Amino acid sequence: MDLVPIDDIRAAAADIAATVLRTPLLRTRWDDELWLKPENLQPVGSFKLRGATHAVARLDPARRERGVVTHSSGNHGQALAYAARAAGIPCTVVVPEGAPEVKVAQIRALGATVLLVPPARRLVEAQRVAAETGAELVPPFDDPRIIAGQGTIGLEILDDLPGVEVVLVPVGGGGLSSGVATAVKALRPATAVIGVEPLLAADARDSLAAGRLVPWDVADTYRTCADGLRTGLSELTLAHLRERLDGIVTVTEEEIRAAVGRLARDARLVVEPSGAVAAAARLFRPDELPAGRTVAVLTGGNVDPALLADLVAA
Template identity: 40%
Template sequence: MITVADVEAEAERIARYVVRTPTVPSPGLSELLGAPTTAKLELLQRTGSFKARGATARLLTLSGTERAAGVVTVSGGNHGIALAVMAGMLDVKATVVMPRTAPASARGIAESAGASVHIADTMDGAFALVDELRDSGLTLIHPFDDPVVIAAQGTVGLEFAQDAGELTDVVVSIGGGGLASGVATAMCARRRGIRVWGVETEGAQAMSAALDAGRPTPVALSSIVSTLSAPSASQLTYEHVSALLTDVLTVTDAEAVQGTLDLANHAKVWAEPAAGCLLPASRQVLARVGEGAKLGLVICGGNATTTDVSTLAERFGLS
């Protein structure tokens, strides 16, 4: 498992390339949830999500031979965008594999940044294709099964711990678990007694399945939240989450989309459903811990268009 020293090392490595995003008390969310709430606005990060941190850190570790050959990754959207943009900035050729369910905007941004984009019919198919491309000589930059990536994502938590006021509970979204693993490593080291909670959507419950089984296990994917849709946790992220998180909560797709609308209306930020899921999960946290909670929410990304969210809201009958 990584340590807070690893997170601090990655913070120094990537400092000149990424944004130290704002950490702000949110009066609107505090009123909505009925508890003091502070938001870490990682949707204001370069490329629109926290993924720029891990992608940049891993790119900076490449050898000369690896840089010349190029890199490959698999992504439901945000990691692919981040790798494409940051690789272009660092003059490394990138190949991104996405499932057909990934947002068209994500594919377009990755291509505009100079990456070669391959589309697979399913997320399982995307992971299989990326293995083939890795075997052809490209260096895999995995979205979550990599200690450098996890430590770099943990810089979100390091900044949150340094910049926030008093917190009792931090809520963070889980896809493959890289962000949650890194954030929990940093927060638990820097804030004694803090509780860190993970959130998944129904139909994208790779970490919940791993915790139930005692090991990573494949899951069937049906969630509309492609950026959380990992077909399995990794052994590395499972070990971090099982050791450091208080629990992993589940919300519905409709709740995640409603949370996106609520973030716009009450927090005045335009997030994506992968961040919207934090609000219904926060209500679960408050119901479990009782009075006195002070919430911290990692608003992980904002790469959803108004059309994306409007379409989903209509689908679920939300307003």
């Protein structure tokens, strides 16, 4: 299986420069060796804008006017809707029932058509729309264009902190971790790239241990509050992670929730549970991580206001 090369990530950086925010690295006051990469500051509140913008930029001109379609629990849907609106093309987002309403409302506000379906039918429905309308199916992670776009985060980290020794990155479907690991290992092989996922959705841990995809039942992954990390790996992302990821750790629900509160109170950053898992690993699992200058990627900030209020007060 062909893996995404570093040159594709460099090309993606040029494609997205006019649309995507180049997020800074922020020092933390509680850890002298921890920097935060706040992708929650993107216009749509998550890193997903990088891959979506790159995918739209690479559309075949002959199909462009037919638009795009995807399936997403929220953040990728918002990102593709934003990128499609910027390009002046239609967008449909298939959303699994139970996704946070704050995310669904934002997708609609960006002009996309939203279809709510049972979680197990999200991909099938997106494929149906693509077949019937001719729209381009842009998956949330299982696509080289998406992986290359997300990998631009790795380029920025190395530009801003050339001596980084550890990069912590959340793992859901694996597009982000595949892209970041590709960029970092190509340009600074000595840097450890560690994936982080919820203990209640640890399919990546199991898949990497087994050397093959080990899917988790939807009923199991939906127990985690980190709704953006409930999706399993694909063959493409597993191939990237087997080759380029240095390890993976898991964090508990209590640790994720505590990290959301800590980031809000002490870093003044609104981060959703999925976006806080990398910080949770550094806060609560330091003995399982390599030592040294560390960057934790905060992937998104589209959190339900009531949940945020609960977690900040805890």
